[in-house]
Amino acid sequence: MADTPASHQDFTDADDAGAVQRQVARMVADAMRDAGLTVEIGDYGGFASAEVLGGDGRRVIAVPLYDWDPEDDDARDGCWEYAVRDCDGELLPLPDDDEWWGCPDIWHVAHVGLRLGEGIDGLTEAMSIAGELLGWKPAVAAAGTGRVFPGQSATDYAVDPYPGTRPVGSWVIDQDERCWPVVPDEAMPSGWAVVAAPNSRVCLDTWLTGQGAAPLAGRVPVLSYGSNACPGKVLANMTPLPAVNLACEMEGLASVRCTGGAPVTLASVPKHTETAVVTMATPADLRVLDVVEGRRGGWYTLQTLHTGRVVLENGARVPRPAAYVGARPERHPLLVDGRPVPRTLAAVPSGEGHTGDATVPEPIGDTVPVPEYPSPGECIPAVFVYGTLMPGRTRWHLIADQVTSEPWPARIFGDLRDTGYGYPALTAAADRKAPGVLCSFPPETMTGILTVLDQVEGTAGGLFSRHPRNIGGVLGWVYLADKCAGTGTAIDAW
8 A cells, every 4th residue: 555645636536525434444454454353344423444353253343534524635634543342342541541532432543634555554553552562463264264364373364274274475484483474565576465454565585584594495395285284384394494385276187075184185187176374495394294195105296287377466387396295005085986086075976986096097297206305496387587687688598499489478566777898687676568579498408598597687796586486377487687677778678
């Protein structure tokens, strides 16, 4: 939410001050919901209020523009009031007997008018005050109904019954075992933002670096379709923190029941769609998952998938995600009339026969030998080029012999500039797009190719940095400017 003042004309569906006030309250509620909170619209003396539900039934409420006059040239003086409502709907006085303007029911005031970002910050402040004085905590959304809220404990998500409870959307867990929502954001170099507060975002890679952890470029995308999509299970696994899990949809794949009962395995199920997460795993994460999944004991194999589609929340398809797939007979798919049974079905359907222990599952990926792991490049074997590496340009020869198919034109969000040094530079931006081509390579060659390109782009010296980004609906690598960011003249194409 921008902190610059909006004008009365910005609210095109509002005809008067009351309509503007109600619309602003709805916008506040939407922003808080995006941060994973449970919010309802209420009434506060004839004004609309955005009311954040607490776990004990009490609500922290924001009342935008309580005394705002649209005819007043100085709209910034519009007052926002904040209060706390008890379970019975009555307003609670401040416990310390403090009061605003002789009114003990007002917990906080902000004179911010139409500066919505500052108004939302005021609501966050009121929530903090309620937490300190009343022990108030936001309500935890029921599994599958909402995102995590900023700072929510991962232990709020129960591991049992299997497969545990899951939040909606993408999320991270920090080193203090707290969850933070993650949302797609093209203005960030990583393409993702951690929502630190309802009105505060930070680039996911910056957040990871601040935690002393590897950025996305150093992580392998692993499809988590069972209990590993539960924040509580991430802790139970003793996964190194921070942990990164990006929401996705599986298409043509399903978590299916095993012949030996819980847990589940992964199988090809045409026309099936199911939500899951992609765990962006470091080598240390993978070593933990090997133990959890019994990889060395042959319970599950680690595969790079060539079946189905895995599409992230930002719309990017992961070309070759890794996944742990059942290998022992007890972890083979339970078949009913020859078809696997998705976990999402409430009950096992009746049929002529339940089989699976003697049936070898249809291959859905390439098995990675123990104790090896796929590299990030093997899972994302595509690079977006927009300058000297494009076909026919001066450095095309460095990759031309390795490209597996005709490069296809694509556009990526970003600010493209001519640096004046014989090459262009692209920085993250949400309001512009830059053209280029997406080149695909044999997965087994990607480590070498990326090593060469990292040298060409000067990543060690901080000239450019490499990121996995959404490129025309496909996850691919792109080099964004670091030291040279903003250098030169803005251009539409190189």
